[in-house]
Amino acid sequence: MTGDAPANGMTDHAQGVLEIVGPDIEGSLAFYAALGFEVARRSGTFAVVHRGDLRLFLAQDDNAATAPRWTSLRVMVVDVDALHDDARARGVAILHSPQDRPFGLREFVVRDPNGLDIRFCQPIASMP
Known part of the structure; x- marks a missing residue:
């Protein structure tokens, strides 16, 4: 890219x-x-x-099951370390990295094919 x-x-x-x-x-x-x-x-x-x-x-x-599910998605974003270095230069996997959190955000994560997670995020440094 x-x-x-x-x-x-x-x-x-x-x-x-x-x-x-x-x-x-x-x-x-x-x-x-x-x-x-x-x-x-x-x-x-x-x-x-x-x-x-x-x-x-x-x-x-x-x-479809109606049992409680632990679900995540979140997303937001406008960079999160350049979308975590373009999702680890497209080999993706990851499941955490960047971080910061408690809870001014930053984050990253990812999981899916159907174990969901995802979470990208941002604010922290972009917060005034």
């Missing part, structure tokens, strides 16, 4: 959207509506909801 060019198809406006899968789309829609989310789009057992710029995908799978 050279200069300020975005990485393979990513732009300054790329957005990650968390998809939450459960066995009851109507119950999910009612819950998120109670939190002030509005339905942007609905197609059977899939919906896109948003509150301001925050967008979530909701989907139904009749076999």
Whole structure:
């Protein structure tokens, strides 16, 4: 990657959207509506909801577990050490590095293929 060019198809406006899968789309829609989310789009057992710029995908799978889950995503960012050195020069893996935290942030982390985590972040040094 050279200069300020975005990485393979990513732009300054790329957005990650968390998809939450459960066995009851109507119950999910009612819950998120109670939190002030509005339905942007609905197609059977899939919906896109948003509150301001925050967008979530909701989907139904009749076999989805409803047990409590430890979930993370976070994201924010405008550098976190140049998106942790372009996700360790694209070999990714990581699962922590940069740091700072308690809890003016900075962070990093990453995990997925489907163990989720993620967390990038920033503020600290960018806080006035």
